[in-house]
Amino acid sequence: MSTPGGSVLSVHEVYKSFGDEQVLRGVSIEVPEHSVTVLIGASGSGKSTLLRCVNLLTPVDDGVIRLDGWDITDPEVDPDDVRRKVGMVFQSFNLFPHLTVLDNITLAPRKVHNMAKETAEAEGRALLERFGLADKATQYPDRLSGGQQQRVAIVRSLAVSPRLMLMDEVTSALDPVLVNDVLSTVRDLKGEGMTMVIATHEMGFAEQVGDEVCFLSSGTIVERAAPTQLLHDPQDRRTQDFLRRVHEAGRL
Amino acid sequence: MSQPEGTHTPSAEELRRRAVRARQARRRTTIAVVSSVLVIGALVVLVVTSPGWDVVRSTFFDVDYAGEVLPAVFAGLLLNIRLTIVASVLISILGLMLAMVRTSRAPALAPFRLLATGYVDLFRGVPTLLVILLIGFGVPALGLSGMTSSVVILGTAAIVLTYSAYVAEVLRSGILSVHPSQSAAARSLGLTSGQTLRYVVLPQGVRRVIPPLMNDFVSLLKDTGLISVLGVVDAIRAAQIESSRTFNYTPYVVAAILFLILTIPLTRLTDRFLHRSIERQNAQVGA
Numbered sequence: 001m002s003t004p005g006g007s008v009l010s011v012h013e014v015y016k017s018f019g020d021e022q023v024l025r026g027v028s029i030e031v032p033e034h035s036v037t038v039l040i041g042a043s044g045s046g047k048s049t050l051l052r053c054v055n056l057l058t059p060v061d062d063g064v065i066r067l068d069g070w071d072i073t074d075p076e077v078d079p080d081d082v083r084r085k086v087g088m089v090f091q092s093f094n095l096f097p098h099l100t101v102l103d104n105i106t107l108a109p110r111k112v113h114n115m116a117k118e119t120a121e122a123e124g125r126a127l128l129e130r131f132g133l134a135d136k137a138t139q140y141p142d143r144l145s146g147g148q149q150q151r152v153a154i155v156r157s158l159a160v161s162p163r164l165m166l167m168d169e170v171t172s173a174l175d176p177v178l179v180n181d182v183l184s185t186v187r188d189l190k191g192e193g194m195t196m197v198i199a200t201h202e203m204g205f206a207e208q209v210g211d212e213v214c215f216l217s218s219g220t221i222v223e224r225a226a227p228t229q230l231l232h233d234p235q236d237r238r239t240q241d242f243l244r245r246v247h248e249a250g251r252l
Numbered sequence: 253m254s255q256p257e258g259t260h261t262p263s264a265e266e267l268r269r270r271a272v273r274a275r276q277a278r279r280r281t282t283i284a285v286v287s288s289v290l291v292i293g294a295l296v297v298l299v300v301t302s303p304g305w306d307v308v309r310s311t312f313f314d315v316d317y318a319g320e321v322l323p324a325v326f327a328g329l330l331l332n333i334r335l336t337i338v339a340s341v342l343i344s345i346l347g348l349m350l351a352m353v354r355t356s357r358a359p360a361l362a363p364f365r366l367l368a369t370g371y372v373d374l375f376r377g378v379p380t381l382l383v384i385l386l387i388g389f390g391v392p393a394l395g396l397s398g399m400t401s402s403v404v405i406l407g408t409a410a411i412v413l414t415y416s417a418y419v420a421e422v423l424r425s426g427i428l429s430v431h432p433s434q435s436a437a438a439r440s441l442g443l444t445s446g447q448t449l450r451y452v453v454l455p456q457g458v459r460r461v462i463p464p465l466m467n468d469f470v471s472l473l474k475d476t477g478l479i480s481v482l483g484v485v486d487a488i489r490a491a492q493i494e495s496s497r498t499f500n501y502t503p504y505v506v507a508a509i510l511f512l513i514l515t516i517p518l519t520r521l522t523d524r525f526l527h528r529s530i531e532r533q534n535a536q537v538g539a
Contacts, residue, residue, distance in 0.1 A: 004441050013263065015260055017260075020412050022260070025260070061262075061264075061266070062260065062263055062265075062266040063263070063266070064265055073269070073275045074269065074272075075272040075276060076272065097431075190397070
């Protein structure tokens with residue numbers, strides 16, 4: 001139950017059911033500072049639920065989640081305090097369509113972190129500049145391509161300087177060219193030392209950015225290892241089956 | 253720690269958390285109950301002990317007199333209910349037609365769009381009472397053959413005309429609130445623009461405007477009383493007749509309570525329906 005030194009995120013024996021369906025059955029992960037943990041597995045294996053549990057969007061049925069050693073599953077904890085420290089990027093972007101790109105990005109810094117409008121906008125513009133989106137600041141999200149929207153969404157969650165970033169299949173709604181835009185953005189973040197937990201179907205990407213890859217099946221982590229090890233020499237039969245099916249699908 | 257399928261024994265930590273949550277829930281309930289009793293109790297005491305309370309009670313809350321006038325007021329209320337039901341059906345049809353015409357883009361419908369806009373401007377802008385007087389007294393004065401001179405029918409027609417304009421605007425805002433990508437998806441499946449409206453846009457748009465539509469419905473129920481100016485005896489008019497006989501205002505209170513008995517459950521029912529349909533759609537199930 002103790003938190004090993006240096007872990008930003010520590011998930012211990014987490015259980016979650018929706019009705020009769022057990023989605024998570026005793027999942028544990030440790031994410032050290034500046035490291036990236038990648039979750040892979042078939043749809044419905046519990047990847048997204050695990051991320052939602054960490055962000056307290058979904059309450060856990062059992063188990064403990066710690067952020068920098070702080071038990072965030074304690075009922076006395078204010079979920080807003082947790083979410084201020086954790087950034088989340090969604091599969092379907094979830095940008096606010098009624099706000100410009102810059103307003104999307106500065107909303108939380110201004111309203112949640114009480115930053116002055118000028119400061120927030122200057123920092124927002126700097127972030128957009130860094131991710132090659134400077135010319136989109138005054139546009140509305142619906143006018144951007146999917147890849148640009150997702151990169152704006154990443155910038156939006158970066159704008160509050162989170163301790164941890166959660167990415168939930170952030171490229172699943174994008175075409176291969178746009179996927180690369182987004183993935184290189186995530187690689188940049190990794191290069192800057194951002195601690196992340198990423199659920200993805202992109203095996204090549206998992207190998208590039210992951211420090212550890214966890215394979216989930218029916219709500220448990222079946223196998224975990226360094227990316228090269230897990231993706232090229234999986235030990236568990238279920239992992240082997242899954243990766244074989246992924247490769248077969250890639251050939252079609 | 254592995255468990256057989258479907259069973260999971262909660263850990264000590266989870267049991268502790270459940271205990272904490274139960275304690276928090278109990279505390280919230282206790283605070284809510286205590287604060288309600290204190291506030292409501294204070295209000296009751298304040299009203300009942302105020303100097304004029306006895307006079308107020310005999311003038312507005314005479315229970316025996318209330319029982320005596322109840323049948324007459326209730327008979328009037330039945331008219332309000334009947335008018336509301338008939339009118340709401342007609343208003344729905346007319347309002348929906350107006351909203352569809354106003355949101356359509358077909359070039360052939362251009363003159364109708366113009367007419368619909370003019371209609372809404374006119375009937376939303378003129379006071380309901382004025383429309384009722386104009387139609388209720390004005391139309392019979394024309395002496396047209398075959399035209400009814402029933403004030404109930406003419407009064408209802410006036411209300412339908414006015415409320416259709418309100419409802420059309422509410423429905424139009426609902427239709428416009430549905431994201432264009434929804435229409436694009438439906439059209440790409442080969443649905444015609446009419447089918448897109450019927451099966452994709454309207455179901456989403458109407459659900460969003462159910463609360464304001466409910467407002468209009470409750471408001472309609474109350475405004476059916478306005479046709480009493482044409483000499484029709486509804487609940488309000490019946491109460492007025494009674495109280496002008498005795499100079500006691502209990503009949504008005506009786507009418508007010510009857511209206512509340514109708515409108516409050518209706519609102520709660522709509523709320524529940526709305527919550528259920530939102531929850532069904534947003535259920536976070538699976539990974």
